[in-house]
Amino acid sequence: MASDNKAGVMNPLQALEQRLQQHGDAVAFVQPLGGGELREYTWKDVDDEARRIAAYLHAQGMEKGDHVALVSKNCAEWIITDVAIWMAGGVSVPLYPTLVAETVRQIMEHSESKFLFVGKLDDWDMMKAGVPDGVKQIALSLAPEDALNAFPKWSDIIRETAPLTEVNTPDMADLATIVYTSGTTGMPKGVMHDFQGLSIVGEKMIKVYNLEPNERMISYLPLSHVAERVAVEIAVLYVGNKIFFAESLDTFGEDIKRAQPTVFFAVPRIWSKFYQKASEAVPPKKLNTLLKIPFLNKIIKKKVLGAMGLDECRIALSGAAALSPDIITWFKKLGLEILEVYGMTENLAWSHTTEEGDQQIGWVGTPNDGVECRIGDGGEIMVRSLGNMKGYYKQPEKTAEDLTEDGWLHTGDVGEIDAKGRLRITGRVKEIFKTEKGKYVAPAPIENRIVTLPGLELACVIGQGMPQPIALLNITPEEQEKLSNGAEKEHFTKELEKLLAQVNEQLDPHERMSTLVVCKEAWTVENNMITPTLKLKRNEIEKHYADGIAQWGKTRGVVWEA
Known part of the structure; x- marks a missing residue:
């Protein structure tokens, strides 16, 4: 399978071809079907079903470069669908399986997706009104x-469609996927990634963690998010x-x-829940x-790690936000x-890694292979690598704001770099606030200290x-x-009072919280x-509790929302 491979790496479809040659009969996926039933997919099964779905898309009039959306919780057919879209020459557009109809419509219309694969979902009724008219829909097996009942079914397509013999051979510069950010504010942005980014990250990741074919992973965080997509699928x-x-x-x-x-x-x-339990x-x-007793x-x-299912774990990773130092230390005592x-x-979640x-x-490690990092204006972290996006789909002005002409990405995070090149994130540019005393406070590190108490969620x-500052709980x-x-x-309440005193002891005077508020909802x-x-x-959250915040700011100690 040839492609414009200037980077000297395999694209994901070539990687699949290599898996077939090396491990064709090995089990790739283990899928629960409910009621204790499991289905195992070999690499031959993955390739065969992807080719049949790709052939079906062609038969339905899909052309090279068409955008194809996918909404489902994690399952084997999610990954097979993604591969099938690439085999057919399309661009995959994953949607979070928890979106409301309005956001589904926003993304489907903005991305101009012509097809939608509907899979394993908890509340399809909440979403389906958002699918625009004219979009062809296909039901995965666990839909x-x-x-x-309403759409062509995966099982029927697999049974009735011959596999595609000539699959798409993407160039490295071809668009592979548009990943819509979950967005803490406003309309999600469509992040464009090409095959070059996926290919380079795929090959480099193996070396960072010395990954071997005998590794086992569990997929449970949304595959529609870039971290799980890269860490699991790629x-x-x-x-x-x-x-x-x-x-x-x-x-x-x-x-x-x-x-x-x-x-x-x-x-x-998730780590916090393990720790609390x-x-x-x-x-x-x-x-x-107990750990001090030798035998x-x-x-x-x-026993403790086994109760979590982690007694065989050799690589444990945490990302998306800072993890409490107390939790890291606790797991380290257990040997993890x-x-x-x-x-x-x-940047395809390809930026920094802590080496064993x-x-x-409190630091997130050094830059991954091929990643450059610097601190820009206002302490903002900036990174440059071949994992960086091509830009935001149909948003050139927003792209120009976040991506410089020479390829540096504005992360929106504030941080510092030590003498070894390790990075510490101290907050978000837009999250840091100023108290009435004119002092700046970064909320995330304080929140991480708070949620170590068993019984607290967020x-x-x-x-x-x-x-x-005050903390809503x-x-x-x-x-x-x-x-x-x-x-x-x-x-x-007494435990919360103790927690407030303990956390405040570790903070500078201007960061110390006057009140912890336990919210009902x-x-x-x-x-x-x-x-x-x-x-x-x-x-x-601030908008929702605006009336209460003014009052809670004048109190001290622990308050329960009435």
Whole structure:
């Protein structure tokens, strides 16, 4: 399979061809089908089904360069669909599986997508009204019942369509995908990535982590987000390892134990949940005592990590936001070094990585191979690499704002670089606020210290123009249940008071919080308080609580929203 390969690397379709030659009969994907049933896909199955779907797209009139959208939770057919779109010469446009109809319409119309693959979804009814008229829809095997009844079905297409024999041979400069950012504000932007970026990141990633075909991974974070797309889909095409898919949130514990991942990527919220659950079973002080007993040390470590399904994990990664130092230290005592990584949609998540043995807590490592980094005006982090986007689709003015003519990307993050070239992120340009005393506060590091308390889900520190910052809190559903008991609420309030004092001790005087406010309503993607990648929508949260904030800023201690 030839292509304009100036970079001297394989494109993702060539990588698939290599997987076929080297591991054709090996299992690539393990897909739960419900009720304990599993389906295993070999690399031959992946290639065959992708070719049949590609042939079907051609039969439906798809032409080279057409945009094809895909909305589904993670499943084997998500990746096969993506590959099929490339085989047919198309550009894939992933949509988050939690979008409301209005956002579906915005993205579908803006991207000019002519087809939509509909897959595994929790609330298709919420989304389907947003699909523009004239878009041809196809149902994946795990699609909702009404989609399976209304659209051509995957199983029928596979059975009735001969595989495409001559697949597309993309040039490196060809557009491969448009990834719409989850966006903490406003209309999502369509980030354009070409085959060169995917190819270079695919090949370089193997070397950073010494990935081998015997690795196991679990796919559960949205594949529509660039981090999971690169860490799972692109990695598996270039390595040939095995991917296990999670069935649901309820079965995640069993899913991860089935996978026994050797490589595990999570966002801080997931690591925090692991830590909180384990701390409820074995409080940190008790764990420290047990780990000091020589003959118990190894047994305890294996047991605690085994309860999470991570006892076989050799590479543990955390990204998307800073992880609490307390959580990193706790896992390190168990023998699991969580390596923080840094990247964003606009650079294919290819920016910085913490190398094993070179961890400096609070820093996200050194630039990846081929990545340059510098600190620009106002302390803004800027990066340049072949993983950088081609630009924002149909937004040349916005592209010019974020991407310089000589290829430097404005990240919007503020940070510093140490003598070893390691990067520390201290906040977002637009998130840093100024109190009434004229002092600047970066909220994210404070929030990371707060959410280490078991029972807390999320924290949002605010304080623009206020005497001192305050923190709005969300508690976990499990903790919410306990709080119907008056004694439990009193105990939790005391724990929060202790937490407030402990965190404030570690902060500069102008950063210290006057109040912790426990909010009644859960912050979810559906009520627009967080993004599909679990980041806070600060503007929305502040707007929602505007009336209360003015009052809470005058109080001290712990307040429960009435």
